[in-house]
Structure formats: structure tokens, C-alpha cells
Amino acid sequence: xxxxxxxxxxxxxxxxxxxxxxxxxxxxxxxxxxxxxxxxxxxxxxxxxxxxxxxxxxxxxxxxxxxxxxxxxxxxxxxxxxxxxxxxxxxxxxxxxxxxxxxxxxxxxxxxxxxxxxxxxxxx
Numbered sequence: 001x002x003x004x005x006x007x008x009x010x011x012x013x014x015x016x017x018x019x020x021x022x023x024x025x026x027x028x029x030x031x032x033x034x035x036x037x038x039x040x041x042x043x044x045x046x047x048x049x050x051x052x053x054x055x056x057x058x059x060x061x062x063x064x065x066x067x068x069x070x071x072x073x074x075x076x077x078x079x080x081x082x083x084x085x086x087x088x089x090x091x092x093x094x095x096x097x098x099x100x101x102x103x104x105x106x107x108x109x110x111x112x113x114x115x116x117x118x119x120x121x122x123x124x
Contacts, residue, residue, distance in 0.1 A: 005063050007037045007056060011110075020060040022124070027064040031077065031119040032056045033109065046083040046115040047090070053118045054094045066122040069097040073121040081106040083115055098122075 004018040012018060020029045034049025035042050037056065043049060054068070061067050074095065078084055084104055095102075100120070109117055 003064070005060050007032075007060065009035065009037055010040070019056075020064055022064040025124055027061055027066045027070075027122045027124060029057050029060050029120045029122070031075075031117040032060070033111075033114045033117045035114075042111065042113045044113075046078070046086050049115045050087040050090045050118075053116055054090060057118060057120055058094075061120075061122055064122075064124065066124050068094050068122075070122040070124070071095060071098040071100045071120045072123055074100045074102045075119040076102065076104040077107050077109065077117040077119070078104065078115065079106070079108050079112075080115070087116060 001024070003022040005020040005022065006012055007019040017030055019032070020027055032053050034052035036052060043052065058068050076084065081104070
């Protein structure tokens, strides 16, 4: 049985995807940016954005019956790899227990204001 979780982002309906998809054993969380979905705003700076990314992901995982501690795979996507080091303290804290397999990719994101996007897979 598959269940879909939405963040309420307009992008989900427009593009045709879910914030997360839950199956029996895993939760697949789509690439998540540092967007405040309540106000549909993006704060300045990678540090503020990485914190919102982690909050958004954590909320989706919680709805799915999982948590950041259950993440087994994470992908970080940044338009400027030089911003990645500023994220380390937040990522290190968020994934201290899980210690997931990780990849960092430098690539353009959908909106030039976006500084980071994070995608995770977690166990249930």
C-alpha cells in the first residue's frame, strides 16, 4: 500500500509529485528546499534555508511514521558547492544518529533564490 504526503506547496500540484511517498518499509521524501510553505517565502542565506529544509523533511517523515534518525540515504543539491560547508553543523546535528549514505551534487535549482535542496529516503 502506498500513501502520499503533501506539504501544500503549489509546485506539487503543478508538477505532479508528492512531498513524500510512503510504502511498507520506506519513506521517500522528494527534493525539499528551504521554502517556508506557510508563507511561500524563501529566506536569504543557505544557513536559514538548510534549517527550513530539515524542518520540512522532518515534518513529512513524522507524518509518515518515521524521523530524521531513520534516514538511510540523503542527497544534497546546491547551486554553489562553496555553500555546503556552512550547512555541515546543521546536517551533522540532524543526522548524528542516522549517519546515512550521502551525496552532494552541485546543480542549478528551480528558483535562483534557492540555495539548497535535500532529498532523503528513510526506514519506517
